[in-house]
Amino acid sequence: MTDSGTPTSASSSPDTSGTLDEALQRLHASGPERNGWLSNHAPMAVEALVRNGQAPAAHRWLDHYRRKLEDMPAPHSPVTAANWREALGDPRRIADWARFFERETAERPWREVLAVWWPRLLPGIAGGATHPVIRTGHAVRTLLTTRETEPRRTELAHALGYWAARVQPLPEIAPLAPAPTAAAALDAVPPVPRQDGGVRDRLPQLTAFPHWGATADPDTAHTLLTELVTAATHRYATHGHGEPIMLVHAATAPNAVLRALPALPRELWPASLAAAWAASAALTAAYTPREAEARGATALTALTAEEVFERAAAHGDDHTIKFADTALDVADARALTAAVRAVELNPPAF
Structure with missing residues (x-):
């Protein structure tokens, strides 16, 4: 691991193929859960595959995994700066939270959004069996170590939205x-x-x-x-x-x-x-x-x-x-x- 705190590995490398963005674009119409509560692991696994030199296998892996995916749930009611506290930890609001963070990360630098929301979400780190914070970690690593693109920024938005909807102290x-x-x-x-x-x-x-x-x-x-x-x-x-x-x-x-x-x-x-x-x-x-x-x-x-x-x-x-x-x-x-x-x-x- 580097002194700055960014983990490294002997095989990790930035994605220059466009594979990660393509995979994330395929995934962002899907919800973060399936079968009622199980987590969608595809964004995390694909990021790990691409980062560790397995980009050529990423789409084949995703083709196999996609049968497990479900569409993003229908919106419930919008999350706003005024009502977010009442929506925190409400899994019915998964799509609402995703849209909220899409707007936030489009309007402000993603680091600013993360700094505001990290302490709000951290007490609920166990939510979703810790999958939301893990997904957030993968998304942040990508943004820290590769160029920022819309799919990578959207991935952070969906990760934070999942965490907000599943906060569990x-x-x-x-x-x-x-x-x-x-x-x-x-x-x-x-x-x-x-x-x-x-x-x-x-x-x-x-x-x-x-x-x-x-x-x-x-x-x-x-x-x-x-x-x-x-x-x-x-x-x-x-x-x-x-x-x-x-x-x-x-x-x-x-x-x-x-x-x-x-x-x-x-x-x-x-x-x-x-x-x-x-x-x-x-x-x-x-x-x-x-x-x-x-x-x-x-x-x-x-x-x-x-x-x-x-x-x-x-x-x-x-x-x-x-x-x-x-x-x-x-x-x-x-x-x-x-x-x-x-x-x-x-x-x-x-």
Whole structure:
């Protein structure tokens, strides 16, 4: 990762083919959800594919995924500067929120829009099982590292709109004994009492997390957030079997926050770290397996970063692609091993 906070990987490169814009234009008539509540992962997966050297495969992947997509829901009633508070967290307003942020990002620089809305949305980071903040992180990364285009700006608008419609605060969390590192803090997260049902059944059971990461210093917040992303990515290799899809988000959600930091005012970084820790700890608590897998901690992969991502792209599962993308940001052997484990654990799409 760069000193500025923008993650890098050995295989990442700017898109000069136009593939990403074409894919996003195809996707923006679709809603951010399907089958009532499941997230549309296509914008995130396509961005990761293009960024990591798999642009030629992006449209083929999207052709396969498109059968899962649903049209953007019908508008309910417009979101405005006067009524946005009453619309916050209302999934009936998904289309209204998308239109609102399309207007906002057309009329003002996208960084200004993000700076205003980030602190409003951050307390609801768990909404949509953290998919909205993850989608936002992908969109911000694109705008920070490539030229700004209308489809890329619209993608940020739809990501923020999805987040606004699905804002969900976590229950009040009591602090447990302090943990010295992010890895130790994740290990000390107590599992929820009833490890059954979906994420919406599990998150209300949260009561307490280890005390970790509290800081008022932006630079320290950036360092600790990087540590958290690394620890959560590494942990997947030994604990991902607890729920191979959902535990991906314990790493990809804080990484989405890390990707957004360079676009945000520095004074927002400490609160961003706190929210990222809460999200990662919540998913860890919700899906902690009874015991770790020893083999994941010892059998480090010999594959290169490029080879790992190629394997994830060929596998085709959206969560696996996004997790491999995060593993390439961490860029060490344990992270790449975790990405290979995700390929093994998750069912292939192709």
